[in-house]
Amino acid sequence: MRILVAADGSSHANRALDFAARLAKELKGVEVTLINVGHIPITESPPIGNPGYVDYGAMEEALERAGRQILEDAAKPFAANDMTSTSRAAASDPARFFGAAKSPRP
DSSP states (O other), rough: OEOOOOOHHHHHHHHHHHHHHHHHHHHSSOEEEEEEEOOOOOOOSTTTSTTTOOOOHHHHHHHHHHHHHHHHHHHHHHHTTTOEEEEEEESSSSHHHHHHOHHHHH
16 A cells, blocks of 8 residues: 655645554555646746846745755654655645646736
């Protein structure tokens, strides 16, 4: 059996992680995958105080660092119960990442 848990650091996601850890402990031999998908929205106007320039590379790096930290924290309930989990952080539109997005609007 496999369990996929989305982690974003919110209290709701943390409760889901705790539940998944309890479930995996009961079922034994479960393959747990933790995922964090961050999204940088496209803005139509530059940020205040920095007209005309947005460093999307720096934003993506910060997003990936934050995602890795969230996943590191998310793995703790599993490690505490001697279970292993795999994790994956991605910078993407979550709907597109999971293949649920329709073609972009005109």
